[in-house]
Amino acid sequence: MLKTDNLKIITSDIKRVRWSAEGKITGPVVIVFIGIHGNEPAGIAAVDLISEQFNRQSRELLGSVYAVTGNLGALEKGVRYIDADLNRIWEVFYSQKDISRANGSKHSAEYTESIEIKNTIDQILAKHKKRASDFIFADLHTTSSQSCAFILLNDTLANREIARKFPIPQILGIEENIHGTLLSYVNNLGYKALGFEAGAHFDEISVKRSEAFLWLLLHNAGVIELEREELIQYENRIQGCTGVPDTYYEILYHKWVVDPEKFEMMSGFKNFDHIERDTPIAYENGRLIKAPVTGRIFMPLYQKRGNDGFLIIREVPEFWIELSAHFRNSFLHRLLKFLPGVSVANRQSFEIDLRIARFLVKDIFHLLGYQVIEKDENTLICYKR
Numbered sequence: 001m002l003k004t005d006n007l008k009i010i011t012s013d014i015k016r017v018r019w020s021a022e023g024k025i026t027g028p029v030v031i032v033f034i035g036i037h038g039n040e041p042a043g044i045a046a047v048d049l050i051s052e053q054f055n056r057q058s059r060e061l062l063g064s065v066y067a068v069t070g071n072l073g074a075l076e077k078g079v080r081y082i083d084a085d086l087n088r089i090w091e092v093f094y095s096q097k098d099i100s101r102a103n104g105s106k107h108s109a110e111y112t113e114s115i116e117i118k119n120t121i122d123q124i125l126a127k128h129k130k131r132a133s134d135f136i137f138a139d140l141h142t143t144s145s146q147s148c149a150f151i152l153l154n155d156t157l158a159n160r161e162i163a164r165k166f167p168i169p170q171i172l173g174i175e176e177n178i179h180g181t182l183l184s185y186v187n188n189l190g191y192k193a194l195g196f197e198a199g200a201h202f203d204e205i206s207v208k209r210s211e212a213f214l215w216l217l218l219h220n221a222g223v224i225e226l227e228r229e230e231l232i233q234y235e236n237r238i239q240g241c242t243g244v245p246d247t248y249y250e251i252l253y254h255k256w257v258v259d260p261e262k263f264e265m266m267s268g269f270k271n272f273d274h275i276e277r278d279t280p281i282a283y284e285n286g287r288l289i290k291a292p293v294t295g296r297i298f299m300p301l302y303q304k305r306g307n308d309g310f311l312i313i314r315e316v317p318e319f320w321i322e323l324s325a326h327f328r329n330s331f332l333h334r335l336l337k338f339l340p341g342v343s344v345a346n347r348q349s350f351e352i353d354l355r356i357a358r359f360l361v362k363d364i365f366h367l368l369g370y371q372v373i374e375k376d377e378n379t380l381i382c383y384k385r
């Protein structure tokens, strides 16, 4: 177990860029976020382990790496956040909608954190933009329930290409259900971005897996070159969930919770557990919540912070993945407006009237790489990514 005592030591000398190593200026740049949630210290511990190893033995750096610390205030206190979830407020930077103010007037503590993080990203980009061959972002997290390691990604072909180098489950399209994440912000700037979830918050194995993921990320991005034995060792370390194939998963259902104090998961659910439709899952305001679909339970909420109660996911057939990669740049986009219930909203988006649209219309938009978001009960909006 990671102890809170350790956490204090970890956070006492905190600064925004916790570690950086600069090598070949024309190489790729990896930017890793750690501690975006203040009760998730595993990523920070992992970065410290790697920086120590870099200090002990020099490695050839074919690019550069930066580890950027997230919620400094919340890390100090060991809580997920102070006023607002730092991983839900990033829409403010690409929309006019200011969701950053807590209780009406005062900016949330996290707004200030997000400004500093944004400035740090801007500085790194400005420094390397002219000469770097590529930028790859990653965001390191842990979960409140036991879990194997997995990757979260917004479903773009560029993200898939880097993500598929890691032999662990990959969950596509998180941005359609969870809005305002740092990863979405980075994706919308036009860069590749992966989320890595290492396991339960205070398990020692979460530090080990985060460390292995970082070594693999540096290798897969081309910043360092691992020896073959190292590669196998780190891949083995992040793998290892029996009964959970390392394939792509899509989100079928997202249980949004208004007040986490009044939401209670039934005990014993582990991430990726199979559940049948109508399985009792949780209580909300004293009412029993059952699974609306059959699938696998995903990120069940076993803490009193956060609004995502649980999600239900399922494997995406491999052929569908390949087909979609094939079709994304094809002429088929021009035919979408002829589907039943589909109308053109503007150059970048379509609207789907669910009262008219037939089965598979939503899947067709996914196949062609659109982001599908619910506007209201009867309408979906599909954005071209």
Ligand SMILES: [Zn+2]
Pocket: 036, 037, 040, 141, 142
């Ligand atoms: Zn987190």
